[in-house]
Amino acid sequence: MSSERSAIILAAGLGTRMKSSKPKVLHELLGRSLVGHVLRATKTVATDRRIVVVGAAADQVRTHLAEHAPGVETVYQAEQLGTGHAVRIALEALPELAGTVVVACGDAPLLRADTLDRLVESHEKAGQAATVLTAVVDDPTGFGRIVRDEAGNVLRNVEHRDADETERAVREINSSIYAFDAAVLREQLAKITTANDQGEEYLTDVLELAREAGHAVGAVVVDDPTEVLGCNDRAQLAGLRRILRDRINTELMRSGVTLEDPETTWIDATAQVGADVLIRPGCQLKGATAVDEGAEIGPDTTLTDTIVGSDAVVIRSHADQATVGESATVGPFSYLRPGAKLGEDAKVGAYVEVKKSEIGPGAKVPHLSYVGDATVGAKANVSAGVIVANYDGVAKHHTVIGEGSFVGSDSVLIAPVDIADGAYVAAGSAINADVAPGELAIARGRQANKPGWVAANRPGTVTDGAAGRAEDERRPAGE
Ligand code: UD1
Ligand code: CA
Numbered sequence: 001m002s003s004e005r006s007a008i009i010l011a012a013g014l015g016t017r018m019k020s021s022k023p024k025v026l027h028e029l030l031g032r033s034l035v036g037h038v039l040r041a042t043k044t045v046a047t048d049r050r051i052v053v054v055g056a057a058a059d060q061v062r063t064h065l066a067e068h069a070p071g072v073e074t075v076y077q078a079e080q081l082g083t084g085h086a087v088r089i090a091l092e093a094l095p096e097l098a099g100t101v102v103v104a105c106g107d108a109p110l111l112r113a114d115t116l117d118r119l120v121e122s123h124e125k126a127g128q129a130a131t132v133l134t135a136v137v138d139d140p141t142g143f144g145r146i147v148r149d150e151a152g153n154v155l156r157n158v159e160h161r162d163a164d165e166t167e168r169a170v171r172e173i174n175s176s177i178y179a180f181d182a183a184v185l186r187e188q189l190a191k192i193t194t195a196n197d198q199g200e201e202y203l204t205d206v207l208e209l210a211r212e213a214g215h216a217v218g219a220v221v222v223d224d225p226t227e228v229l230g231c232n233d234r235a236q237l238a239g240l241r242r243i244l245r246d247r248i249n250t251e252l253m254r255s256g257v258t259l260e261d262p263e264t265t266w267i268d269a270t271a272q273v274g275a276d277v278l279i280r281p282g283c284q285l286k287g288a289t290a291v292d293e294g295a296e297i298g299p300d301t302t303l304t305d306t307i308v309g310s311d312a313v314v315i316r317s318h319a320d321q322a323t324v325g326e327s328a329t330v331g332p333f334s335y336l337r338p339g340a341k342l343g344e345d346a347k348v349g350a351y352v353e354v355k356k357s358e359i360g361p362g363a364k365v366p367h368l369s370y371v372g373d374a375t376v377g378a379k380a381n382v383s384a385g386v387i388v389a390n391y392d393g394v395a396k397h398h399t400v401i402g403e404g405s406f407v408g409s410d411s412v413l414i415a416p417v418d419i420a421d422g423a424y425v426a427a428g429s430a431i432n433a434d435v436a437p438g439e440l441a442i443a444r445g446r447q448a449n450k451p452g453w454v455a456a457n458r459p460g461t462v463t464d465g466a467a468g469r470a471e472d473e474r475r476p477a478g479e
Contacts, residue, residue: 002182004099005120007046008090010176011035011106012055012077017233023057025106026064027237030244031268031287034231035061037109039069040269045116046102051094053077053086082200083176088189091182100124101185103178103203108230110240110247111177115227119220123179129215130184130207132157133177135225144174144204146219154219156208161197172221174204175228184215244269260298274310292326306336309344322354325361343378357388360403372396374413377403377421385410402437 015024025035032040035052042050050069054061055077065072075090087103100120104111115133123131132154134146144157145167157174158167188209192201211217222228231237248269249262256275259265264281267273272290280298285291289303292310297303299316306319314324315331322336325344330336334348339356342348346359349366357371360378365371367384373396374388380401388399389412397415401407405419408427419425420437429443454467 002099004048004097004182005046005102006049006051006097006099006182007042007102007104008087009035009038009042009050009052009104009106010083010086011061012053012058012080012086013107014056015107015232018237019233023061024231026057026060027231027234029109029237029241030248030266031270032109033064033068034109035065035106036068037269038104038106038111039072041111041113041116042102042104044113045120048099049073049094049097051075051090052106053090055080055086082194082198083203084189084192084201084205087185087203088192088201091186091189098182101180101182103176103180105176105230107232108176108228110227110229110243112224112227115222116177119177120179122218122220126218127216128179128218129181130210130217131179132207132217132219133175133222133228134172134219135175135222135228136172137225138171140168140171140173144176145170146172146174148172154207154217155211157204159196159198159202159204172219173228175222176203176230177228178203180206181215184210184213188213301331373415374399374401376401377405379403380405380407382407383409383411383427387412388415389413390415 011025018024018027026033029037039050051073052065054074058076062074065074075093077086077089091097100123102116102120119131119133142160144159145163147155147158147167149155185206188206191209192205194201196202207217226243229240231240245266248267249259249265252267252273253259257273258278261281265279265283267285268287270287271285274291274293276294277291278296282300283298284302286304288305291297291308294311295308296313301314301316302318304320306322308314308324309326309328311327312324313329317331317334319336321338322340324330324342325346327344328342328346330348333350335353337355340354341358343359343361345362347364347366348354348359351368352365353370355372357374357376359365359376360380362379363376365382369382369386371388372390376382380403382401386407390396390399399413399415400418402419402421402423404421405423407425408429410427411425411429411431414430414432417431418434420435422437423435424440425431425435426440426442429441431441431443435441454464458464
């Protein structure tokens, strides 16, 4: 027998009940598409080839796979004539396929790699031609039922709609996940008919046909029945998402992460979180986000493809493709956009937006500022309300704020402009020329005070009255 191992994933159906312009298997579940999760689960066991059967919206599925699962092959099933037909098409397109073939469904994303390992191991050890993964569930309505003899041997699968009363009482269901011997599968698929209530070619019939042809057929019962759950509509998708969330969160907590409120913490399967990280309620960690040891995130923070260094603190903020250095602090209410890179001990505070800019080690942008296309040197101070005017309506320009420099409040830095290391910008300046080291730049109108203006121009007003009383108080006694 060949030692090859491959996987065929059925994903040709549109998933009408999703009511979507997107095929069902491309719907997202904590960082991966549904089919992406299934492919991931098959990765370790299917050492040779992974094949996805596509049909409805095939181009969308192919494009997605090319981007997210390079090396995965597709086979086109023009018409969805049944699960048996789908596998038959795949085997016909791949005549050289041999050894063990795992079959799984693209819309059952909670399957674990370990379970597939167990399935294939049991299948190969027992020398079986077909091994079906089954689950014992409380409500088997709609599923295929596993019919066994008194000795417990698997006889066949019967679909719910084709089953009689006794068969319907069986709570062991077909998960639609199998391990087959490729040669036997080929041989038996040639024999299946459409003699069933749906008039489809049922893959499930291979179990009975293989057994009748004298091959060994068996089953592996899954420990955790949630692994075989499929998804037909968006309410079920939300249910799967909660189950996966709990799984991911439990694993993280066991690995030393504190989650204050696991039910409002949504961490993608693709994100990484180090030990002793504290995550407060209401956070999402998406995509390739990675949070290093000892950092504190939240409450109410969304991080997408963002790297957070150890011991950094991010409070009530939103970050996308940003990097937060070790021990840096962000928030509350900060917005880090793509290319925001905060150095060690840097601070970005309340109502500050940073885009495509480096904030050097120990530099501070504490309040109400916009920093775009800029390089801020180490330990520089960007005071409240500073705006980097990076866009002239046509092009973006770069701004430099040198190491240890101080930019006063409410200044606008009109790019491109270069403030050297160790320079000052006076508060309220509009800077459009470079500032050299050690210089103070003041770029604002001079203040002029006009004595007696209120009495002359606003006589009898509240202001005039207040001015009069203040002047009386300031007059030396006795005058
Ligand atoms: C199937 C099983 C049933 C099992 C259940 C578990 C059969 C006949 N029945 O039923 O025993 O309990 O899964 O969820 O196999 N697909 C194709 N091409 C086709 C038909 C289906 O790619 O021509 C894909 C679908 O997109 C889907 C998967 O195969 O991802 C399962 O097909 P579906 O029609 O949903 O089978 P069920 O009726 O759920
Ligand atoms: Ca189904």
